[in-house]
Amino acid sequence: MRSPPLRWSSGVLRRVGLTGRTVVIGVPWLWLLLFFVIPFLIVLKISFADTRLGVPPYTPLLDWVDGKYLQFRLNTGNFMFLLQDSLYAQAFLSSIKVAFFSTVFCLLIGYPMSYAIARANASWRNTLLMLIILPFWTSFLLRVYAWIGLLRNNGVINNILMSLGIIHEPIVMMQTDFAMYIGIVYSYLPFMILPLYANLEKHDQSLIEAAVDLGCKPFRAFMLITLPLSKPGVIAGSMLVFIPAVGEFVIPRLLGGTDSLMIGRVLWDEFFLNRDWPVASAVAIALLLALVVPIMIFQRYQLKATQSGAAVAGGRG
Amino acid sequence: MNARADERREPWKDPRAEAYIRVENVTKQFGDFVAVNDVSLSVYRREIFCLLGGSGCGKTTLLRMLAGFERPTSGRIFIDGQNMDGVPPYDRPVNMMFQSYALFPHMTVEQNVAFGLKQEGLRRAEITDRVADMLGIVKLKGFEQRKPHQLSGGQRQRVALARSLIKRPKLLLLDEPLGALDKKLREHTQFELVNIQERLGVTFVVVTHDQEEAMTLASRIGVMNHGRIVQVGTPLDIYEFPNTRFVSEFIGNVNMFEGRIVEDEPGYVVIQSPELGTPIYVGHGVSAAPEAVVWAAVRPEKILLTREPPANTKYNCAQGTIKEIAYMGDLSIYLIPLDSGKTVRVTQPNAFRHAEARLTWDDRVWVSWHESSAVVVTE
Amino acid sequence: MNNKAYFRLTALVLGFAFLYVPILSMIIFSFNESKLVTVWGGFSLKWYGVLFNDRQMLAGAWLSLQIAAVTATGAVVVGTMAGMVLARFGRFRGRTLFSGMVSAPLVMPDVITGLSLLLLFVAFAPLPFVPDQRGFSTIAIAHVTLTLSYVTVIVQSRLATMDESIEEAAMDLGARPFKVFLLITMPIIAPAIISGWLLAFTLSLDDLVIATFTAGPSTNTLPMMIFSKVRLGVTPEINALATIMVGVVTLFVIAAGVLMAHQEKARRRDIQMAQADS
Numbered sequence: 001m002r003s004p005p006l007r008w009s010s011g012v013l014r015r016v017g018l019t020g021r022t023v024v025i026g027v028p029w030l031w032l033l034l035f036f037v038i039p040f041l042i043v044l045k046i047s048f049a050d051t052r053l054g055v056p057p058y059t060p061l062l063d064w065v066d067g068k069y070l071q072f073r074l075n076t077g078n079f080m081f082l083l084q085d086s087l088y089a090q091a092f093l094s095s096i097k098v099a100f101f102s103t104v105f106c107l108l109i110g111y112p113m114s115y116a117i118a119r120a121n122a123s124w125r126n127t128l129l130m131l132i133i134l135p136f137w138t139s140f141l142l143r144v145y146a147w148i149g150l151l152r153n154n155g156v157i158n159n160i161l162m163s164l165g166i167i168h169e170p171i172v173m174m175q176t177d178f179a180m181y182i183g184i185v186y187s188y189l190p191f192m193i194l195p196l197y198a199n200l201e202k203h204d205q206s207l208i209e210a211a212v213d214l215g216c217k218p219f220r221a222f223m224l225i226t227l228p229l230s231k232p233g234v235i236a237g238s239m240l241v242f243i244p245a246v247g248e249f250v251i252p253r254l255l256g257g258t259d260s261l262m263i264g265r266v267l268w269d270e271f272f273l274n275r276d277w278p279v280a281s282a283v284a285i286a287l288l289l290a291l292v293v294p295i296m297i298f299q300r301y302q303l304k305a306t307q308s309g310a311a312v313a314g315g316r317g
Numbered sequence: 318m319n320a321r322a323d324e325r326r327e328p329w330k331d332p333r334a335e336a337y338i339r340v341e342n343v344t345k346q347f348g349d350f351v352a353v354n355d356v357s358l359s360v361y362r363r364e365i366f367c368l369l370g371g372s373g374c375g376k377t378t379l380l381r382m383l384a385g386f387e388r389p390t391s392g393r394i395f396i397d398g399q400n401m402d403g404v405p406p407y408d409r410p411v412n413m414m415f416q417s418y419a420l421f422p423h424m425t426v427e428q429n430v431a432f433g434l435k436q437e438g439l440r441r442a443e444i445t446d447r448v449a450d451m452l453g454i455v456k457l458k459g460f461e462q463r464k465p466h467q468l469s470g471g472q473r474q475r476v477a478l479a480r481s482l483i484k485r486p487k488l489l490l491l492d493e494p495l496g497a498l499d500k501k502l503r504e505h506t507q508f509e510l511v512n513i514q515e516r517l518g519v520t521f522v523v524v525t526h527d528q529e530e531a532m533t534l535a536s537r538i539g540v541m542n543h544g545r546i547v548q549v550g551t552p553l554d555i556y557e558f559p560n561t562r563f564v565s566e567f568i569g570n571v572n573m574f575e576g577r578i579v580e581d582e583p584g585y586v587v588i589q590s591p592e593l594g595t596p597i598y599v600g601h602g603v604s605a606a607p608e609a610v611v612w613a614a615v616r617p618e619k620i621l622l623t624r625e626p627p628a629n630t631k632y633n634c635a636q637g638t639i640k641e642i643a644y645m646g647d648l649s650i651y652l653i654p655l656d657s658g659k660t661v662r663v664t665q666p667n668a669f670r671h672a673e674a675r676l677t678w679d680d681r682v683w684v685s686w687h688e689s690s691a692v693v694v695t696e
Numbered sequence: 697m698n699n700k701a702y703f704r705l706t707a708l709v710l711g712f713a714f715l716y717v718p719i720l721s722m723i724i725f726s727f728n729e730s731k732l733v734t735v736w737g738g739f740s741l742k743w744y745g746v747l748f749n750d751r752q753m754l755a756g757a758w759l760s761l762q763i764a765a766v767t768a769t770g771a772v773v774v775g776t777m778a779g780m781v782l783a784r785f786g787r788f789r790g791r792t793l794f795s796g797m798v799s800a801p802l803v804m805p806d807v808i809t810g811l812s813l814l815l816l817f818v819a820f821a822p823l824p825f826v827p828d829q830r831g832f833s834t835i836a837i838a839h840v841t842l843t844l845s846y847v848t849v850i851v852q853s854r855l856a857t858m859d860e861s862i863e864e865a866a867m868d869l870g871a872r873p874f875k876v877f878l879l880i881t882m883p884i885i886a887p888a889i890i891s892g893w894l895l896a897f898t899l900s901l902d903d904l905v906i907a908t909f910t911a912g913p914s915t916n917t918l919p920m921m922i923f924s925k926v927r928l929g930v931t932p933e934i935n936a937l938a939t940i941m942v943g944v945v946t947l948f949v950i951a952a953g954v955l956m957a958h959q960e961k962a963r964r965r966d967i968q969m970a971q972a973d974s
Contacts, residue, residue, distance in 0.1 A: 020874055025785065028778035032797045035841040039812030042819050109714070112707035119704060128708070130949055135715050137945045139902050141919050142938040145926050146718035149725065156721050189715070218700060239803060247805020249905055254926065264807045271811065281815070284808050295803060302799045303792065386864060406867045419865035423883045436870030467966040484869065
């Protein structure tokens, strides 16, 4: 396997701009280390601690006892607690279920839309993309709030249906799983559409035309050619929806019912209502562990996407 | 024609001449892949030296090492006596004209051309003067304020040329300079490039896969294959005296006759070749093992076509039937399967407008050539 | 219209209806005199009045805008560096790890990021140079961490499609790497940097969860206020706020669209000019 030629930077900068290059790598690296990685380690540490009154409300890992002995206190009780109380397991499973179905719905709605935009006239395409992105630029919180206004018992939808005589009693839509799904799909739809569109746009239409010319029905051509080629886009979009949706908090709180258990809410409540930082940390660690595999899938896709661009640009004869 | 070796015009023939650019045993490896394999070259001042080869032969990598964008895995590069090891591109007295021209899209023509001088810290007045001068040389006066996307391909190339030449580099590297131009423009630009080079006295190293480009531009050509230099010589040397099968087949068209040496004398050799039928008499000595398998290479334009047998039917001739003719206007190309089974390619100028005896399909003809027309290659 | 086009049109219409119906309903009801959605009480601007008289809300909005501006600028600086590293620095030891660290925040659930950053600030509180009171600076740091990955993705993909030989040409002509970046690379990728800035700004302005975790007791950002108001019930002044936001964004988008169309026309004219006198 041939390795792509090194870029001028790695060969040349190494000698003169060594400090320059080190700075450019170093700043983001240090920032992320300090504000992304180390916090996770702290969460890990606190998940092994005990609550107590005071500031901060958890016991330290290492402690001086009587000024002489160093005591190492590892409390696995929090994790035991998570495993024993079925609430947490239920919340996890329900979150994964909700995230999974939301991803599926986003795909069902988002794929046709992305496809339609990718196949549209070039002059329309930019406008359509703008229209997709526009809601994304407006506040997510406000848009969820808008759904409250629509779905309430005396909300817009119920009012219209009642005034048309279709129903006589308002349909209960608020504080239900239904509302929650709508909210999640609505908010995350652009995250599905954009990577999908980016992928579909690059497809060479002449492949489909060649297939149809050779006698393949259009639908089959889609299944055999377009769909497989769009796999990277589907994966990227799905991960961008699924992973954050598992830990989603705002939408379940605003639109979901008290029995729609989501792990994000559990974490929030443990932290802010119960003031139990160690348990909240344990929940966070457990959530991270559950998400490790999807995150790695996403990162592999990202790495491949960036490297394929690099290989194309860097290959020389 | 100047047959004498003039040291000024052909410095490579002068053993006392100092090479301006010296590449010594340079190798470049990317992981397991060897792109440039132990290459040594000397380029003299004011030469146009062409690196010629197919894609993947390493010519572009070698060029980039001269520019400083790649570091040799081993070996050394000297420019005007100075070792370029560890010298970055911005510190080298070398400039490059990129295949894509690489013009700065957000700058005007004037700013593009002035860029290199600005980096040198010259005064504004001097920069303006030199830019105006240079634009005159490349015939782009009046285009100063245009941006690259407002220019045609040929104009962009001239901006790229001006931009790199304005720094008066010791060496100018050109990466496939004529590749993006259409045929007419290419011919015109070839001559312009040579003119500008002679006028300014800059040393050129050109990389190309196009033989015609190399033959027109170069004072000397270095043919490359699989990372190695296969032969270095003037266009004449390469064309008429190829040293290997590869070079003779790579440049132009050639007829190869495989055979064995049956007579080996200092002044001539005779090669027995079943592909021709009659033995091949080559009027110069060849150093090869006795009974070795060799190839006699005969260029299409060196072959004579006649209806009657030639004067000497003992050597260097055969009979065949014309199968294909391609009429190119100035010459015609004939494909002639010989009685021995091999097909030869012959070109003849169409010297007369009305030729009653013009050859046509299915004519029986004799092919023959002079004893000095064949070149013997051993690999 | 053939079947396929019909299908595509339907998909688009339904999809866009889904996206825009909530927004449109908010806009409509922001002008509703009555507080209730059941009744149209007549056209009125009174909720805009309520909004502009709500000093708390305005203070929260101002704070959020400031945080967003600082965040966007910080994210652009760090994110562009990371984008350069990934796009231009080839292979180096630890590249996979670096790439992983940069892309992880893109998908990390807000609650985890928020919790971890709060715990970081609490753990480091005793150190001398750390901001004692959680507030503006802590939220800004958290937001930069959240948004810099988005900037990196945008910058990196722009750099990947850019002709690298332009940067090489600049080096070849004598410019050192940092100068090449300032004079050549940055002007060319400027649109990507700007859209990165705008994206980071929006994400920061909109963030609720992380701000709640990392804000101090006395700090209230706009999303935090909206959230607490919304939990109590529907207040039409929120509709007014939403309408204003949608209006501003729409103006921006239209302006950008007009600008791009203008540039496209100029570009086409230039190409014709080049072909005419080649």
